[in-house]
Amino acid sequence: MSVEQASGHEPVELGFIESLENMISVQEGSTVSRTVMQREGGNVVLFSFDAGEELSEHTAAMPVFVQTLEGRLKVTGNGRTVDLVPGGLAYFPTRIPHAVYAEEPSIMMLTMITPARNNIGA
Numbered sequence: 001m002s003v004e005q006a007s008g009h010e011p012v013e014l015g016f017i018e019s020l021e022n023m024i025s026v027q028e029g030s031t032v033s034r035t036v037m038q039r040e041g042g043n044v045v046l047f048s049f050d051a052g053e054e055l056s057e058h059t060a061a062m063p064v065f066v067q068t069l070e071g072r073l074k075v076t077g078n079g080r081t082v083d084l085v086p087g088g089l090a091y092f093p094t095r096i097p098h099a100v101y102a103e104e105p106s107i108m109m110l111t112m113i114t115p116a117r118n119n120i121g122a
């Protein structure tokens with residue numbers, strides 16, 4: 001299925017995932033990632049963490065949203081640490097150092113906001 005862009009030019013493919021359930025599972029002693037969608041304006045990656053696993057402090061070249069789907073995560077950024085439980089959401093602006101630590105087996109959704117293509121003059 002495609003929808004027409006507001007500019008009236010290129011059709012855009014509708015991105016749709018019926019359910020994220022069972023797209024990733026926790027692996028003993030590991031952190032696992034799986035890209036589930038890549039579209040203009042953003043990418044979505046699922047992460048699974050066994051208890052005690054982490055993403056050490058790093059930065060991203062774009063703004064990101066972190067959402068806990070299962071488990072409990074400690075998310076640190078800009079000098080602040082929060083507990084993120086299912087339904088919780090955190091936002092990190094571009095290049096802000098942040099880290100994620102799994103207090104228990106957990107699944108996280110990362111949404112990366114990418115710049116939209118400039119269609120002016122196309």
